[in-house]
Amino acid sequence: MSLSPRVIAFLLAGLISALTAVFLTFVEGVTRSMLFVVAISSLIVSFFLILYTIEILVYREVNKMYKTIHKLRIKDFTISRSTLIKNNNPFKKLNDEIFVYVARKQKEIEELRRLEQFRREFLADVSHELKTPVFAAQGFIHTLIDGAVDDEKVRDKFLAKAAKSLDGLDALVKDLVALSQLETGEVKMHFEPVDLYQITLEVFEQLENTALARQTSLKIKTDQPGAVLVKADPQRITQVLTNLIENAIKYGNDGGKVLVSFETEKKHYNVLVRDNGPGIPPEHLNRIFERFYRVDKSRSKERGGTGLGLAIVKHILNAHKSKITVMSKPDKGTTFSFKLDKAE
Structure with missing residues (x-):
């Protein structure tokens, strides 16, 4: 049998009224009419006070806790930050603590599921x-x-x-x-002044046969003469340029062009690797830095490669506190760019 707040309040108010009436019977000079008035008054006042206490402070908050549990079931984790800070009601605090704790655990579970899916x-x-x-x-x-x-x-x-x-x-x-x-993080970067212009020339020389086989021209463009000195790990940044230039040759057009540009900024050099190949469809741009992701799997297999080059480029540049970006238009070519700090 379930009791409503009004029934509970009435029973408790009746108990209080009865105890008050019994207590007054031991007081001299109290008449029956006075006992009746006190008992009724006590019953009414106690009823409303108890009802308010149960309804406002207990039942409403328990009902909110039930709604919170329902929100958690449907994975609705929205909660007002001001609610968490300003609440003094212990039931509300308990409700919010449960909500925040479960929301955090749910996010952890979802992250573990995501990692497990990634692992598979x-x-x-x-x-x-x-x-x-x-x-x-x-x-x-x-x-x-x-x-x-x-x-x-x-x-x-x-x-x-x-x-x-x-x-x-x-x-x-x-x-x-x-x-x-x-x-x-096992690979530690060894930063030192590096001449990107010289490294690019070495990469061009290394990939010369690959470029000749596709009749691709390799060029460097700078907005000022002389060395392009940056603070970087020479081995790793060479790997970045090799991967980007080799991809531009392999996936560009026969008889195409690959242009490596160095643009001077106040504290950085902006490095761009451009080709005039077929480009990358927009729906693939957000995924090309994933491991083993290939835009055209059959074509990629023909060109060789492991499917890990761009993922490696991304992580090396992250370790340099830089970020690789890509812009591409179908039939107009692709441009990869990143920034490196100037060497002091």
Whole structure:
């Protein structure tokens, strides 16, 4: 049987009225009419006071707690900051504390779920990326074992293909290790004055054959002559420029252009790597820095690469307290840019 606040208030008020009347019977000179008036007055006053106390201070707050629990069930975590600061009512404080605690725990649970989903996707991606070169090399080697080894031309051809697959596997593992170390902070940056202009020339020389194969021209543009000195880790910033320029060559057009620009600002150099290739569709721009993400998977496989280059670039620049940005328009090319502090 459930009791409403009015019934509880009436019962308690009746008890108080009865006790008051009994107490007054021991007082000399109190008549029955006086006892009746006091009892009724006590009953009415007590009833309204108790009802107010139960209704306002208890039931309303318990009802709010019930509504809070309902909001938590539907994952509605909106709560006024002023409510948390100004409330003096202990029931309200308890209600808000429960709300805030559960909201925090719910966010932690959602973050753990997100990380678990990320872990599963990452393992699936790694398994797929590792499987491709391993199965390719395994197929070539088994073909040789089955008798093709006796044919010198076939043997050399298959060994070269197996070696290429294993080289791709080696590059993938190295990139995975590098990315993991960057994410966990194991790789420490060694900052020193670095000439970006000279590093870019070295990267151009390193990628010369790749550019010639696609008839791509490589150029540098600066708004002032001389060295472009920044404060950076020379090995890591070389890796950043190599990844960006190599991508511009691989995914640009045949006979295209790659332009590396250095723009001088008050305390920074703005570095831009542009190509005049097919561009990146807008729906892919927010995801190209994710691990193993490829805009055109079939085309990316043909061009080679591990699918980790831009993710590595992002983490290296984060360690330099910088941020990589991308702008692209279909059929007009893509521009990657970032800023580095000038060397003092």
